[in-house]
Amino acid sequence: METSKWMWMVWLLVGIELAITWVGNHLGLWYVAFAISIANGFVLRRTITAMWASYIACIGGWGLALAWQALFAPIGRTATIVAGIMGLGSHGIIVIVLALLLPFLFATSGTWLAKALSRIARPPSSQADRLSD
Amino acid sequence: MRAMRPLFRGLHAAAAVVVTGGLLYAGARGVGPLPPLGNAFNPGTGVWTMAANSQLPHTETLAMNGLSKPVQVSFDAQGTAYIHAKTNRDLFIAMGYLHATFRLFQMDLLRRQGEGLLSQVVGKKAIASDTFEDQLGLQRTAEAEWKGMSRTDPARIALNDYTIGVNDVITQDEASGQLPALFKLLGYQPKKWTPIDSLVVQGDMTQTLDFTTGPLEYALLVKSLGYTKTMDWFPVLPQDTQQPYDLGPYRKESPAPIESQPSSVPAKVKQTTPQIQVTQAETKAVTRLTQVIDALPADAIHHGSNSNNWAVDGTKTASGLPMLAGDPHLSQTVPAIWYQVSADAPSYQFQGVSIPGLPLILIGRNNQIAWSLTNVQNQATDYYKETTNSTHPGSYEWNGHWHKMQQIHYEIPVKGGKAVPLTVNLTVHGPVMTQSGQTMSVDWMGALPSPDIDAMLQVIRAHNYHQFKQALKNWHAPTQNFIYADKAGNIGLISAGYYPIVKSGNPWLPLPGDGSADIIGTIPYNQVPQAYDPPSHILFTANQREVTNAYPYFIGTTMDFFDNGYRADEIHNDLIGHNKLTNADFAALQNDTHDYLASEIVPKLTQTLSSSHLTGTDAQAQQLLAHWNDRMDESSAGASIWWTFWTNYMKDTFGPWWAATHVPTNIDSNLALGPSQTALDEDLEAWTLANSPTQFTLPNGSPRTSQDVMTLAFHQTVSELSTTLGKDPGKWTWGRLHQRAFPSLAQIGVLGYGPRPSGGDLWTVDAADGGMTSTAGPSWRMIVNFGGQSEGVYPGGQSENPLSLWYENQIPAWWNGEYYPLTPSVDGTPLASWSFNP
Numbered sequence: 001m002e003t004s005k006w007m008w009m010v011w012l013l014v015g016i017e018l019a020i021t022w023v024g025n026h027l028g029l030w031y032v033a034f035a036i037s038i039a040n041g042f043v044l045r046r047t048i049t050a051m052w053a054s055y056i057a058c059i060g061g062w063g064l065a066l067a068w069q070a071l072f073a074p075i076g077r078t079a080t081i082v083a084g085i086m087g088l089g090s091h092g093i094i095v096i097v098l099a100l101l102l103p104f105l106f107a108t109s110g111t112w113l114a115k116a117l118s119r120i121a122r123p124p125s126s127q128a129d130r131l132s133d
Numbered sequence: 134m135r136a137m138r139p140l141f142r143g144l145h146a147a148a149a150v151v152v153t154g155g156l157l158y159a160g161a162r163g164v165g166p167l168p169p170l171g172n173a174f175n176p177g178t179g180v181w182t183m184a185a186n187s188q189l190p191h192t193e194t195l196a197m198n199g200l201s202k203p204v205q206v207s208f209d210a211q212g213t214a215y216i217h218a219k220t221n222r223d224l225f226i227a228m229g230y231l232h233a234t235f236r237l238f239q240m241d242l243l244r245r246q247g248e249g250l251l252s253q254v255v256g257k258k259a260i261a262s263d264t265f266e267d268q269l270g271l272q273r274t275a276e277a278e279w280k281g282m283s284r285t286d287p288a289r290i291a292l293n294d295y296t297i298g299v300n301d302v303i304t305q306d307e308a309s310g311q312l313p314a315l316f317k318l319l320g321y322q323p324k325k326w327t328p329i330d331s332l333v334v335q336g337d338m339t340q341t342l343d344f345t346t347g348p349l350e351y352a353l354l355v356k357s358l359g360y361t362k363t364m365d366w367f368p369v370l371p372q373d374t375q376q377p378y379d380l381g382p383y384r385k386e387s388p389a390p391i392e393s394q395p396s397s398v399p400a401k402v403k404q405t406t407p408q409i410q411v412t413q414a415e416t417k418a419v420t421r422l423t424q425v426i427d428a429l430p431a432d433a434i435h436h437g438s439n440s441n442n443w444a445v446d447g448t449k450t451a452s453g454l455p456m457l458a459g460d461p462h463l464s465q466t467v468p469a470i471w472y473q474v475s476a477d478a479p480s481y482q483f484q485g486v487s488i489p490g491l492p493l494i495l496i497g498r499n500n501q502i503a504w505s506l507t508n509v510q511n512q513a514t515d516y517y518k519e520t521t522n523s524t525h526p527g528s529y530e531w532n533g534h535w536h537k538m539q540q541i542h543y544e545i546p547v548k549g550g551k552a553v554p555l556t557v558n559l560t561v562h563g564p565v566m567t568q569s570g571q572t573m574s575v576d577w578m579g580a581l582p583s584p585d586i587d588a589m590l591q592v593i594r595a596h597n598y599h600q601f602k603q604a605l606k607n608w609h610a611p612t613q614n615f616i617y618a619d620k621a622g623n624i625g626l627i628s629a630g631y632y633p634i635v636k637s638g639n640p641w642l643p644l645p646g647d648g649s650a651d652i653i654g655t656i657p658y659n660q661v662p663q664a665y666d667p668p669s670h671i672l673f674t675a676n677q678r679e680v681t682n683a684y685p686y687f688i689g690t691t692m693d694f695f696d697n698g699y700r701a702d703e704i705h706n707d708l709i710g711h712n713k714l715t716n717a718d719f720a721a722l723q724n725d726t727h728d729y730l731a732s733e734i735v736p737k738l739t740q741t742l743s744s745s746h747l748t749g750t751d752a753q754a755q756q757l758l759a760h761w762n763d764r765m766d767e768s769s770a771g772a773s774i775w776w777t778f779w780t781n782y783m784k785d786t787f788g789p790w791w792a793a794t795h796v797p798t799n800i801d802s803n804l805a806l807g808p809s810q811t812a813l814d815e816d817l818e819a820w821t822l823a824n825s826p827t828q829f830t831l832p833n834g835s836p837r838t839s840q841d842v843m844t845l846a847f848h849q850t851v852s853e854l855s856t857t858l859g860k861d862p863g864k865w866t867w868g869r870l871h872q873r874a875f876p877s878l879a880q881i882g883v884l885g886y887g888p889r890p891s892g893g894d895l896w897t898v899d900a901a902d903g904g905m906t907s908t909a910g911p912s913w914r915m916i917v918n919f920g921g922q923s924e925g926v927y928p929g930g931q932s933e934n935p936l937s938l939w940y941e942n943q944i945p946a947w948w949n950g951e952y953y954p955l956t957p958s959v960d961g962t963p964l965a966s967w968s969f970n971p
Binding site for chain 1: 139142143145146148149150152153156157160161170171172174175176177178179180181183184185187188310314315318881882883884935936
């Protein structure tokens with residue numbers, strides 16, 4: 001498959017995953033980010049590609065959804081209030097960072113898990129190791 | 134090395150599984166103090182929904198299960214809801230829907246408090262509270278009340294309908310992920326509402342207003358001061374005249390039976406010789422129980438005594454029609470305890486304030502009558518020393534025989550820990566509260582089923598005093614002063630509820646549990662304090678004793694816990710002195726900061742000081758006092774001097790005795806010396822005004838005069854204020870010493886309001902209770918004018934969402950003494966309307 005065509009397909013996949021993450025969150029299915037990252041780890045052969053795809057889908061799915069809400073509702077003040085409730089003073093930014101750190105961690109661990117399991121199931125050759133890592 | 138690769142891959146995969154599993158667990162269940170992170174912070178259904186839900190309602194059509202006809206709910210700009218329902222059933226469903234929409238977390242917290250389930254969501258710090266509630270048994274009472282309601286009981290029907298409305302919201306919010314953010318941060322979902330939950334919320338309020346600890350405090354005082362001195366300083370009848378509203382004549386009748394009270398051999402009520410001693414074992418039990426109660430949440434038991442209500446008939450008003458005012462003083466929190474609502478349904482037309490969790494208003498008006506409440510403050514809690522013996526384990530002696538204690542087993546679920554098993558022992562008197570040293574049980578009127586909801590439904594429907602009084606006949610607890618006014622020109626007042634009468638003994642102390650001092654009944658309803666259309670044309674209560682000293686029944690002592698009467702004096706003087714009263718006059722009185730006691734004592738103080746040769750700061754402070762208007766205004770320096778003086782005066786007078794006899798203020802903070810000791814306020818007032826030279830000698834026998842102690846206290850005051858507020862007495866404003874704060878109901882600092890400098894003190898009509906940062910006071914101010922506009926305001930807002938414009942929007946108006954109309958103006962356009970279709 002041509003590289004550019006393959007890239008478009010990866011982007012398409014990432015876009016769909018981002019949308020699924022967004023919709024999943026609105027249904028309360030926050031763990032969809034995990035599932036998508038695990039799928040990326042299995043489907044996308046190159047680790048670096050799988051990781052980036054997961055980051056964009058998960059962090060994008062969470063971050064863009066928050067940014068979209070911020071256009072219509074006081075998300076910043078919400079973060080400040082939540083920080084106060086959690087004993088973090090008035091540092092709402094910590095809550096925003098936490099909200100974005102979570103999909104980052106989900107993406108990282110999900111992809112990592114898939115890659116680790118796939119290596120047990122299908123041990124890479126030395127050549128493939130070099131290509132995929 | 135190559136041979137090791139499978140092992141490394143296995144370890145690698147295992148590490149990935151562990152990390153991923155840990156993250157999944159943290160996302161779903163939370164870690165340590167952190168909430169379930171995935172549920173709490175995802176942008177779709179996490180805490181961020183608080184932002185979207187903070188938007189004010191807009192006009193729309195919504196779904197609500199259970200309705201039989203369309204219902205419309207309109208909101209005014211302040212958030213007050215107006216329900217228009219075509220059936221009574223739909224009205225109560227809508228009430229439940231509104232409460233749950235705007236106060237679901239508060240409702241859940243209230244039921245959890247009463248059901249002993251706070252630890253389940255906040256962890257082990259609430260175990261003491263849960264243990265106490267399981268012992269006291271609000272849930273047992275609620276279940277008994279529910280069981281006692283027939284299928285056709287209007288209260289049962291209303292509770293069922295209300296429950297439908299609440300559960301509509303819970304179901305919708307769960308499905309859409311829109312539950313209030315605090316559920317998400319605490320990591321739990323509310324269980325479905327039940328009618329018993331509503332009855333538990335009723336129990337919470339009863340406990341707050343009616344459960345008292347007076348006998349425990351008396352026991353500790355008797356142990357320290359001795360019986361004679363304790364009763365001299367904390368007498369049954371007050372030293373001052375407290376403006377009783379029911380002046381008699383009184384008639385003494387046999388006690389009326391109390392429903393659900395254990396059968397006991399009736400006996401003639403008799404006075405006993407004073408109990409001289411409190412045993413070591415009793416002291417140990419009282420100490421333990423006091424420590425438990427002291428550790429309860431601040432609003433679990435209301436120690437203060439501050440509410441006002443009054444009514445005047447048409448001869449006193451500008452319009453010629455009666456007016457009524459009410460401002461119940463409770464712990465002030467955000468969200469507030471009140472939710473304001475008006476309704477129009479076939480059998481109910483009302484405006485007033487409701488408590489989230491209950492399907493009706495407690496204070497307000499209908500088209501014909503208006504009413505408001507204050508606490509009666511009578512003693513409704515008796516403590517019993519049970520006779521136990523190691524040869525009869527698990528039993529107690531009563532009426533000459535050994536009886537097995539009934540046992541109820543609980544498990545208190547604890548977030549992040551193991552469930553705590555608890556066994557509650559019940560005697561014929563009630564639950565055993567402690568077995569430390571002495572087995573002590575409590576017989577509390579609030580633990581008996583009380584059909585309050587049915588009574589209030591009848592009150593709301595009443596059109597005249599006869600119906601009003603009849604409705605309250607079955608109101609048992611908490612005992613309340615129900616003030617009344619009607620459009621027809623009448624005013625009335627009745628102190629409804631149970632007033633326990635014991636067979637013998639001194640109920641202000643723990644009583645023997647052997648059957649000799651059991652409760653044998655209550656004051657008959659026709660003999661409880663009451664008045665109707667008095668010749669004075671005014672009626673009022675401010676937690677003062679409702680009756681004169683000639684009243685033939687025991688209703689409580691100066692410590693348990695009637696007010697010192699200064700607010701009542703103030704209200705009496707104001708109402709008697711004015712005619713052609715208007716809303717503005719009533720508002721001025723509700724917001725009045727005139728200190729009645731100061732107006733009596735300060736002239737005595739300045740007179741005493743005039744014989745001294747004061748210089749410098751002392752002289753300036755004296756001048757400020759001499760020209761002070763007795764008002765506890767925020768900007769008043771005289772107010773600071775007066776209050777600090779009175780505090781020191783009390784400590785100087787009684788402090789030597791407290792120290793010499795080791796009054797255990799470290800065990801019971803209610804025994805600490807200060808202006809909140811109402812009995813001692815009255816003693817000191819009497820001593821100062823009567824100028825008795827020897828009443829309060831020192832423990833070593835040295836005599837003192839009130840002038841001696843006043844002079845000492847004044848110098849201490851000037852020295853103290855100079856240190857804390859600087860050398861210039863003109864800058865010692867009251868607002869620098871005194872503040873008000875409205876803490877968050879969930880005790881989360883960032884969600885509270887204040888503190889900010891404020892006027893008022895413990896016994897100004899605009900009361901400020903809870904210390905130099907007051908957290909209790911007028912929780913709702915209402916003025917009903919049958920010849921004009923009716924108004925109300927409370928310090929809070931209709932929504933519990935901290936981002937909502939309705940979270941604390943009424944506080945500025947409350948603070949400034951302003952009011953909002955109870956009903957919308959005729960040409961007023963609602964902010965929004967919700968239309969509900971069946």
